[in-house]
Amino acid sequence: PGSISFITQSGSLGLALAEWTIDTGIGLCKVISTGNKADVDDVDLIEYLNNDPSTGVIAMYVEGIKRGRDFIDAVRRVRKPIVAIKTGRSKRGAKAVFSHTGSIAGSDEVYSAAFRQAGILRVDIIDELFDAALAFSCQPLPSGNNVAILSNGGGASIVAADECERQSLNIVDLTPETREKIKKVIPQFASNSNPIDTAGTVSFEIYDNIIKALHDDPNVDAIIVIYVHTTMSSAMPPAEAVVEMKLKCIKAKSRKPIIACWMGGAGTEEGVEILKSGCIPNYPVPERAVKALSCLIKHQEFLDKVKIGVGQEDKMGRCK
């Protein structure tokens, strides 16, 4: 059991999500399939889940909303993050929506605007829906959008940096002290500026020292840790370093999320298992890690701007 609850107009997508959560090792709280919404609708469900102590994040698959105004009002009262995919934006899709659940897909722009006002994070693809829910379910919201990236592969860190800029996240300048600490544990030809590239070297000690340095850097709000598998390295020690840091964060009630990206398929499995058991959100490519983090940041920004006075719930360590 975890903290992700899913409201879906497609029963089969609900089942797919359930299976996916088994894969990722992250528990699911409730899956509610609404279909054509003859008796219960989203307004009731949102209110119910907002009061449900075991729900930490609400994911939605939406084809159409019936009581639009009531829905927006209900959502604005919700402190929990809501991530939604809204389909039927294409002509064919809208026709299929009507035949599927009898919903009127409506103007896509109207939905986007309404979701934005209400603080719903609208994502475009199913991957992103699940990815964001995973991050919300086991990491705290960061205080700001200043991101640090650690990687043992230059290419992967550059891909992550590009995606950060696309998502308006800031690749922050590290303090001289942090850079000095990092310099001590990486080869001379590696990069100790953000994004940090250890130039292939990877061990528990290297990752542990760097992650700690980043965590102690007051400029950094969130950390992305990337590991690219090679035949010369093991995926486990860096994963252990990440999990150890997370345990320290929970103890210290720190609000710096750590997001992982272990690349390289089958070769990384043992490391991925360690991340799962430590409740670290892990993604197979850097872009998905960055997008998931971006949802955490956007939700905090929304709370700061709109929901003043509404404190952040501490979701640290909620899963497991």
Added chain:
Amino acid sequence: PGSISFITQSGSLGLALAEWTIDTGIGLCKVISTGNKADVDDVDLIEYLNNDPSTGVIAMYVEGIKRGRDFIDAVRRVRKPIVAIKTGRSKRGAKAVFSHTGSIAGSDEVYSAAFRQAGILRVDIIDELFDAALAFSCQPLPSGNNVAILSNGGGASIVAADECERQSLNIVDLTPETREKIKKVIPQFASNSNPIDTAGTVSFEIYDNIIKALHDDPNVDAIIVIYVHTTMSSAMPPAEAVVEMKLKCIKAKSRKPIIACWMGGAGTEEGVEILKSGCIPNYPVPERAVKALSCLIKHQEFLDKVKIGVGQEDKMGRCK
């Protein structure tokens, strides 16, 4: 051994791709890591791979190109599909690119324009690079952009339809004969218009009949087959139907690609194994299936427009 060759300025991404191909069961041909390109560069490599009979598709991870004009000229002579990700588009990314391989990232718009002119398919994220390479490596290029979608879940088919429109693919009207054939095998409340939704029902017979009907429909250029796993169904029979159709296509030298999307993680594993062994490109979410298909279509459109007189190589059944 398969037909995907990968030219990469990041050695670690090359290794990650190699691991990924083990996962997907699709073989890799050559991985060439170029680094800072001191002696060999992309122009030489593109020409070499163009003449390499075992290479069917070229994937590239690019940080910077040195001999721009020569590179474009070389690419325009290549008949094989080239899919590329170009990083360093962000300020931080460009800085990291320079520290990584000494490349000048250059103007992102210039790269986009040059790639487009040369017929290189530029993708934005690593997933898409691998996904497209997979589709090219084991499916023929379609004659046009008229797509049919078959799914046992309404939500997933709508997601696919939306993504098709985003990628400028046409969800085609099926002929009355096709719709009649489909009507015979699905429940009355299911949808026999494109996207086809079997409303949960799934079996070898249902999928086999529908895929055949779609294949025989002259309006249809390409088929996307989606299966959403539920506890009431098995992922294997529909996978067998897809593989059987592919074998028939190879025999008939048909040019209609079939792209699969088996959703539901661990529950679909046995079905996914069947798809792999039949060399069917399979993706975990509909959007990735649509994007990969869209690369096949765009490449054919490029060949039609620009490379007149250059015949399509028959890549059917090249893998395995």
